[in-house]
Amino acid sequence: MHVNLDDRRYRTKAALLSALCIGLGQLYNRQYWKGFFWMVIAQLFFWTYYPIAIKGIAGLITLGDVPTRIIKGKVVQGDHSIFLLINGLITLVIILVFLGMYILNIVDAKRNGAIRDEGGQVLGFLASLKKAKFRNFPYLLLLPATFFVLFVTVMPLVFNVLIAFTNYSAPDHIPDRSLVDWIGFASFYDLFTQEAWRSTFVGIAVWNIIWATVSTVTVFFGGLILALMVNHPRVRFKKFWRTAFILPWAVPQFISILVFRVLLNGSFGPVNDLIVKLGFSPVPWLSDPTMAKVSIILVNLWFSTPFLMALMSGVLTTMPRDLYEAAEVDGASWRQKFTRITLPLVLLATAPILIMQFAFNFNNFNLIYLLTDGNPNQPDYFYAGSTDILISWIFKMTLNQSQFNMASAVSIIMFILIAGFSLWNYKRMKSNQEEDWV
């Protein structure tokens, strides 16, 4: 026993006791009910969950070692690797929650010990419960959302990353017929070194970037030119034109894409019908690889321009008139006014939206899948057609071909691309804002 009172005595001892056994520090702080509850719950939790947790972690490491096999003509179920993987993940989450509780328990013991160090009175059970309820109200509000985000967004993301490092794919590694194993970076290695995978990946990625860039640029200039024309001082019935041109924007996109799929059909589509009637040869809108890509860009132009036009009209009305007047005094030509004043100002105002458009188009699954389904066929590609973009390729690998590990490897590379892009964009926006505030 210390004779000299160390003024940190209670808090240190309480924290140490709680670290030793959950609830012990609270008992030492004479919060008997609280300590008792902490202790009983922790012990119950630990001893029932401990064996399951060990099994879960073991399963996560081995992904199962008993394959399904046939003994005396009967099928004997083996381990299911993917179940083991998911269970292992859930186990990890629960262990993290338990660790959180453990740390909370130490912090609580230490805080109450500190109150005693300073000669204060620790709160009784009911009083501390009341205080906890008051202080933790926002956490209570956030609980359901956290649960959803954890299981619907974060868990799939982690799971997705993990799958990329296994050989989970058809035909040889599909549970519960056979086992799945960890294979490290082999999927990524194959993606970049095996000729068929590499040419598919590079081909699709290049087209994906070209598509996203061209679609953003064409829609930008389409919208700008249309807005400039509608806002031309001598054009009459402005409201009528605006309403007419905005219509494609309000029609649900998947419907207009499906309508174009029928309109542009090579053999009985009305557009080719019309072209033939006019005496020209039919255009292979969706059946020729290059023409299909052009069609995709044109269809996108059809339903994205109206939105940009509406946006640009708004921007154009806020343009400072005195700039143009000054330019006119200086004898600037129409072209000079456009490239020196209008274009930079519009670009500045619409830059965030253009970047959003780029990111959206980069992953515009609906347009590709509904318009061409990735076709026409491209014999050199693995599980993809010539108009497929990365996201529709992942979709096909997952749903039709069960190439789960390769699909998730590709999606991780996409993650990195998009994350880098968003981060760069976020930083740029932030620096922009700061400039504005100065």
Add this chain to the structure above:
Amino acid sequence: MSKLRSNLVVIGIYIVFIVLLITTLYPMIWVVGTSLNPGNTLLVSKMFPDNPSLVHYVELLRNTDFMLWFGNTVKIAVANAFLSTILVAMTAYAFSRFRFKGRQQGLMTLLVLQMFPGFLSIMAIFVLLLQTKLLDTHLGLILIYVGGSISMGTWVMKGHFDTIPRSLEEAAFIDGASNKDAFFRIILPLSLPSITFVALNSFITPFMDFILPQIVLRSSEKMTLAQGLYSMVANETNSSFTVFAAGAVLVALPITLLYMYFQKYLIHGMTAGADKG
């Protein structure tokens, strides 16, 4: 000279406008015309049929699963709108009105999650639903929609809650109101536009979305409208284009009207979220 040039410019603009008007309206008129055309094949169908009839609409409602798809979609949409709005409101209220440990980090996490399109993890969602027996159920689809709507909706709604002065609630607290009262009597009525925005957005999503239903729902009696309409034109050999046209009109018309009617709310909601983000 300059007068002549100006006239030429205006004439040029009108010519461009008329060409654009034709290309803009052609697909829409084509769909409506085809849906009213009594014939069955596209080759004989005319944009302006001589004797329009509603035969394809009757066929659509009688002989296809259109009503079933419609019912499924409405069910998913209502459930999603309801759950999403409640969750988003709770989350946004916590982030707007309370200062607690981890608040900054929580907001940042939501922002980062919002940047990743949810369907990037289609592969994981597919396998997870498969293993949890939620594949091919509406519940599975609803859960994914709700989870996905939280991050964006929270930022929008929090931005709106932030604009409501705290003094209003403080006055209510002095009068003995609880947090619950403050939320339901003060915050909720004052932030109706952003609540409408979140609810409407999550209501429309299942009508417009194609990829997630296609992943989750496999059997034909569980399909949504987008899937059903796609299945009508996906097959090149079938001749249900005319029936598809009728379906497209029936889906596009209400959504287009809904969109135009609520445009104000939508734009307001977006700007409110963006301003205060």
